[in-house]
Every structure is written in C-alpha cells, then in structure tokens.
Amino acid sequence: MKYYSLNNKEYKSSFHEAVHEGLAPDSGLYFPESINPLSPSLFEKIEELTYPEIAYKAIEQFIVPEIPETDLRQIINETLSFDFPLVPIEKNIYSLELFHGPTMAFKDVGARFMSRCLKYFNKTKSKKSTVLVATSGDTGGAVANGFLGTENVEVVILYPKGKVSDFQERQLTTLGQNIKAIALNGSFDDCQAIVKKAFLDSDLKNKNLTSANSINLARWLPQMFYFFFAYKELKKFNKPIIISCPSGNFGNICSGILAKRLGLPISQFVASTNANDTVPRFLVKGHYDPKQTLATISNAMDVSNPSNFIRIQELYNHDLKAFAEDFSSYSFTDDETKKVMKDVYGKENNYIMDPHGAVAYLGLKKKIAEYPESIGVFLETAHPLKFEETVNEVLNVNIELSEEVKSIFEKEKTMTICSNYEEVKQFLLM
Numbered sequence: 001m002k003y004y005s006l007n008n009k010e011y012k013s014s015f016h017e018a019v020h021e022g023l024a025p026d027s028g029l030y031f032p033e034s035i036n037p038l039s040p041s042l043f044e045k046i047e048e049l050t051y052p053e054i055a056y057k058a059i060e061q062f063i064v065p066e067i068p069e070t071d072l073r074q075i076i077n078e079t080l081s082f083d084f085p086l087v088p089i090e091k092n093i094y095s096l097e098l099f100h101g102p103t104m105a106f107k108d109v110g111a112r113f114m115s116r117c118l119k120y121f122n123k124t125k126s127k128k129s130t131v132l133v134a135t136s137g138d139t140g141g142a143v144a145n146g147f148l149g150t151e152n153v154e155v156v157i158l159y160p161k162g163k164v165s166d167f168q169e170r171q172l173t174t175l176g177q178n179i180k181a182i183a184l185n186g187s188f189d190d191c192q193a194i195v196k197k198a199f200l201d202s203d204l205k206n207k208n209l210t211s212a213n214s215i216n217l218a219r220w221l222p223q224m225f226y227f228f229f230a231y232k233e234l235k236k237f238n239k240p241i242i243i244s245c246p247s248g249n250f251g252n253i254c255s256g257i258l259a260k261r262l263g264l265p266i267s268q269f270v271a272s273t274n275a276n277d278t279v280p281r282f283l284v285k286g287h288y289d290p291k292q293t294l295a296t297i298s299n300a301m302d303v304s305n306p307s308n309f310i311r312i313q314e315l316y317n318h319d320l321k322a323f324a325e326d327f328s329s330y331s332f333t334d335d336e337t338k339k340v341m342k343d344v345y346g347k348e349n350n351y352i353m354d355p356h357g358a359v360a361y362l363g364l365k366k367k368i369a370e371y372p373e374s375i376g377v378f379l380e381t382a383h384p385l386k387f388e389e390t391v392n393e394v395l396n397v398n399i400e401l402s403e404e405v406k407s408i409f410e411k412e413k414t415m416t417i418c419s420n421y422e423e424v425k426q427f428l429l430m
C-alpha cells in the first residue's frame, strides 16, 4: 500500500517511509491510496474471533507485506496485551474503557504499535532514530512507555515545565533507559514549535528524527481496533450503533470512520468536544475557523486546530452533505461536564467518568435522543485517576491508588531544563 500526502496526491510513500517521516516533506498528512472493504464473512463470524485476529484482519491491507504477516501478528499481540472492557452504564448505553494499558490512557495502543513498527524497520536497516515528541500530558507518557527499552530508538519528550500534572510528569521522567525528558520554560505551543523547527534543521539530519503524534500513520491506524471490538460485543443486539469519541486532535474518531469504510456497521459517529469547538462550528457554518485554544478540565482535548480533521474531510470527499448523514459534533462546557459526572456517579452503578469520557457521554446522550432505537457507546479514554484532582473535587470521592500506581511516587524524576531552541538542539546533539 502506498500513502499519498494530503497536500499533493502525486507525492507517495511506503508505510515504512511514512512512519519514519511522520509528515510528508510538503507537511501534508499521509493518507492510504486505497481503502478496500473487508470480506462480509469477517463481520458475520466476528463473535468467534479473538481481538488480535480481528485487529490483524482490520489492518492487514495497510501494512502487509512491508511488515510480513508473522511479524505483524506479533506486533499486534504485544500491543493488545491488556483489556478493553465494554461496561454497561444504563439502558442501551455502554462505556468502552480504553484506559487499561500501562499509562492509563487510550494512546497506549497507538504508541505501543508504533514503537514496535519502528523497531521492526530499524532491525532490518540497523538505523538509529530519535523520536521527538511534544506533549501536553498524555501523549508523552504513552510514547515513553511504548518505546521503553526499544533498541536503536531514543525518545526525547518535550513538556511545558509546571504545566502537566505531577502524575503525568512522573510518567515522563521516571523511566530512564532510552527515554529522556526536557522540561521547557514555556507553553505546550512553544514545545510544538521547537519540535517542528528541529525537524527542519539540517544539523540534526543524521539524528533521523521522527514524530510520534497521531499524525503518524502507525499511531493513527491501530486506533480503529477499538471500534471493531465494540461491534464484536454489541452485534448480538442487532440494533444500530452510535459511537461518541471525546475529540481533540480527532485522530481517534477519524480511525473509527476508516473502520466504517472497511465495512464496520456503525450507524452514527459523534465527535464530542469541550469548549474548543472549531469542528462543531464548521458543521453548522460550513467554514473552518480555529480560534484561540481554551484551557478546560478535559485538557487532552484542548486543541483548536485538530490536525486529523483534514483526514476526516478526505474520508467524506470534502462533502458537507455526506457528513450530515452519519457524523455530528457537539461542544460542551466544563460546567456541563462536571454536572454529568455527578449525575452518572449518582445513578445505581456509581460509575466514575473522567472529564474526557464525560464529554463523550454528553454527546452520545444528545445523539441517541434522536435515534432511540439505537445502542450507544462512549469511549472512556483515560482512567479517572489521571484527572484525580478534578474527579475528587467534583464527585467528593477519594479514588484509591493501586499499588502499581503508588510505586511511581517513589521514583526519582530526571529531566533537563531548557529555555529555548538552541538549548534543546544542543541536548539532541549530545
């Protein structure tokens, strides 16, 4: 399979090149040249298949033979070595919990998959690469964990000093081995600007820098697995399925739409956002007008210019009418989010949603009111513990830390503090 740049369809790369480059040289996102629907028999007998078997069938056409079947199966097995429970919350509403991986956020699947793909490619080419990633919190932890101990790969994580939670900082700075952290005196946007500059810096060419954000194919494609897993569990009810994703960079929901193009019977998608409402406004007004990013309690979604939205538009052939058939996007305030966290916790299951899952729940409830004969799923993308302060404050609870989680508070944080691009560059050249 070849992948073209969304800035120029004539420019094409292999999966291998695209994973190494992250973005095409013209800064376009990579997109698969063809999307071939899967055999209907897969969906007919999906209940009999294991998650790794389903995942292999879903992603095979995009990667084999560049990574041969046996190796790809192994990458998938290692990536999916934890649970994806679908938890009933109330009548016809389920939470798909994507936080049972090592860093307790859904990004673990993409990060683990990508790290293993890079490891595979570096094995055959014996090339060393450096993954440089800017993070506002969750991405850094998932990437660090996914790449820990990976041979020939060094990971450098850039985070804004003092602007991530203590827990998130520990996830970035306590691993050691091939993982290095830089605390930047600046904002997340400054971190991103430095990463972009480094990619263009010819002095750093021989470092083989690559990105690990969701623009990278190897992080984006495996996210479609979740949607297949939800279908496997819900098929028996024989009802239309609505899925709501808490959306920031729109990578997760974009992979759900890709799954639908492969034949997965999802009837409606809801992209639920916090106050950063560029896409909901776009669907109403028809023009794309990002505003200043607002800080919210669902901070992993504080994005005003979602980088994957261009891929979504491509999946709908840039046709607003086509969007209207099965895609909606709604925005919710922090007050609405807190209120619904309380309401759901107050029901018989006492279910604790993190602020991101709560935004997705709100979008789902809005949509399912239009289609009451459906079954609804919201993606719970982070463990409530990751947003412990908000959750404890809103629900007046004290979430218990597990022994495994407690151990992170005993380790020492190690990071280098930098104040500008030159200092980061010197660090990379060391």
Ligand SMILES: *Cc1c(COP(=O)(O)O)cnc(C)c1O
Binding pocket: 105, 106, 107, 138, 139, 214, 246, 247, 248, 249, 250, 251, 252, 253, 300, 301, 356, 381, 382
């Ligand atoms: C990254 C993240 C999101 C947003 O996912 P996108 O694919 O960027 O839309 C939602 N929730 C949590 C907890 C996240 O870490």
